[in-house]
Amino acid sequence: MISPGNIVKIDIKVTNNGEEEVSGTLNDFLPDFATIIDEKETEEQKNEFNVDNVKTFQLTIAKKDSVFISYSAGFFTIPEQLLNKPFFIGKAAFTDKENNQYFSENIEIFIKSNKEFKCNFNFLCEEGENYENCFQDCTSGHKDSYCDELKDGRCDPDCAQNKDSDCRNKERILYYLLGILILSLLGAAFLIYYFVKRRKMTRMYLNQIKR
Numbered sequence: 001m002i003s004p005g006n007i008v009k010i011d012i013k014v015t016n017n018g019e020e021e022v023s024g025t026l027n028d029f030l031p032d033f034a035t036i037i038d039e040k041e042t043e044e045q046k047n048e049f050n051v052d053n054v055k056t057f058q059l060t061i062a063k064k065d066s067v068f069i070s071y072s073a074g075f076f077t078i079p080e081q082l083l084n085k086p087f088f089i090g091k092a093a094f095t096d097k098e099n100n101q102y103f104s105e106n107i108e109i110f111i112k113s114n115k116e117f118k119c120n121f122n123f124l125c126e127e128g129e130n131y132e133n134c135f136q137d138c139t140s141g142h143k144d145s146y147c148d149e150l151k152d153g154r155c156d157p158d159c160a161q162n163k164d165s166d167c168r169n170k171e172r173i174l175y176y177l178l179g180i181l182i183l184s185l186l187g188a189a190f191l192i193y194y195f196v197k198r199r200k201m202t203r204m205y206l207n208q209i210k211r
Helices: 165-210
Strands: 006-016 022-029 035-037 054-061 065-075 085-089 092-096 101-103 107-111
Touching: 006 022, 006 054, 054 065
Parallel strands: none
Antiparallel strands: 006 065, 022 054, 022 092, 035 065, 085 107, 092 101
16 A cells, blocks of 8 residues: 555566576566656655656576565655555566566555545535545445445445445345236236127127027
8 A cells, every 4th residue: 555655665576487597678667656766866856756667677587596676666646536546556577588578467556645534524425525434424325436335225326236235135126016017017918808808708698699
């Protein structure tokens, strides 16, 4: 987890499982809002340092061996829309002299806002407030960018499909009502058919008597 203003140490392990020595280039790709830090710089320079968001290393790895690399990146300014959400950092890529490429797995981080949130208790669910951080203003089961998953009889519009049990119950009730409606229509159709047919038979019987 990181917050705006954090300087993060990034550790990378590159392993050669082959039977021969391998040389190549390792590129570690960072988000646009990250700043690669030169450890030799002063604290004042770190805030001003800005290069392309790719850290490059030239590596030679012995057979059945690993190389460990560390560097730092600053997250001084993070877009507001990414705060308090998970974020996937780009993959690292190693390219050997034969242009074979190997990629790391995706790394997920959580970006947390370092601003202190205060609920204003005005009985209005306003921007930035939700049931989790301000239940006094935001009631459960309403649209507030937070899925509370509570059994409150309301299908929370912020929840993914079938995540809120109330949504599943609502679907069951709809199917149940739809089933009743279909049965009612079939029953009505049968009654109409029955009475129409009976009326025709009654008319035929009366006509026979008149003759």
